Amino acid sequence: MSLLITDLDNTLWDWFHMWHTSFSAMLNRLSELSGVPQNQLEAEIREVHQARATTEYSLLLDELPSLQERSPKSSPMQTYDEALHALNSARKNTISLYPGVKKTLREIKSRGVPVIAYTESISFWSEWRMRNTGLDGLIDTMYSSPDHDFPHGKTPESIRMYPSSDYGLKKTEHRHVRQGLLKPNKEVLRWILEDFSVDRRSTVYIGDSLMKDVAMAQEFGVHDVHAAYGVSHDREGYELLRRVSHWTEEDIRREKILAERPDIAPTRTAHKGFSELLDMFDFQGA
Ligand SMILES: [Mg+2]
Known part of the structure; x- marks a missing residue:
């Protein structure tokens, strides 16, 4: 050959383990911080992912309506930075060959x-x-x-x-x-x-x-x-x-x-x- x-x-x-661990860490934190129920976040996330044709969209948080509502003065990515932190650190810790x-x-x-x-x-x-x-x-x-x-x-x-x-x-x-x-x-x-x-x-x-x-x-x-x-x-x-x-x-x-x-x-x-x-x-x- x-x-x-x-x-x-x-x-x-x-990839799957990395994705599940990091994405659910972000989702939990996001729901805690914002008070938006997880199932509502999931539904909004799906719409953005479908529009962007990927499940790995970097600006996701900024485009979720319920987070935009709760974050009138700054972008959701800034307001919920802690949730992004949870995502990034779990991603780093779980990627391995x-x-x-x-x-x-x-x-x-x-x-x-x-x-x-x-x-x-x-x-x-x-x-x-x-x-x-x-x-x-x-x-x-x-x-x-x-x-x-x-x-x-x-x-x-x-x-x-x-x-x-x-x-x-x-x-x-x-x-x-x-x-x-x-x-x-x-x-x-x-x-x-x-x-x-x-x-x-x-x-x-x-x-x-x-x-x-x-x-x-x-x-x-x-x-x-x-x-x-x-x-x-x-x-x-x-x-x-x-x-x-x-x-x-x-x-x-x-x-x-x-x-x-x-x-x-x-x-x-x-x-x-x-x-x-x-x-x-x-x-x-x-
Ligand atoms: Mg494959």
Whole structure:
């Protein structure tokens, strides 16, 4: 095999655990501080997430009507800064790679095989997670969605708290896919294989979602591996995500059906961890 393409969230790190821990910490604090019931906040949050097409929207608090009402003199993000603090510190404390990921990536790279990441998550948070897990440089190129839109008059730079050298990636090259282009659309895989001039049969793709990752890899004809070790069984977290996410009812319905009766059978399954890739394939640079 001469190319590895990997999903990021719940394939290299436990995004779901990080999201649930940090988001619920923020939500609890926000409800305590503002007196707005949690279910009302959740409903308002869902509307903003749907409008912004992401569950990781940086200016979320400023756009929640019940917080705007209770914060007439300053922006909700300033008034409820403590809740953002809870979010940020939980996020930092809970992002970590699955065991064996770094070692496996190093081994594959040492054999001259490029490692490519393909994530649907937005640019800013994908880079944040790459930096905070020490993967900058261990992945050759990352393909991600672009950032969400910003309200009129605001730019990513205008809301940054640290110098711009603290952002971005130093070694991994970052390419953006077209906004709204989502898995299991095969277009990005086609693009990656063209970029690296590699044949489908020499390419391995690994990801935790049967519906998105495995289905896409199979349809395109690269070797598919299901990262079953990354599938979360946190029901409570899943319910919260469902209540506040940008997903449409149709997305949720499809996920539910698939979870109950998976009709996509992966060719290979990694049950224990990412390092199983080394037992499954002979990675050798072209
Ligand atoms: Mg994933």
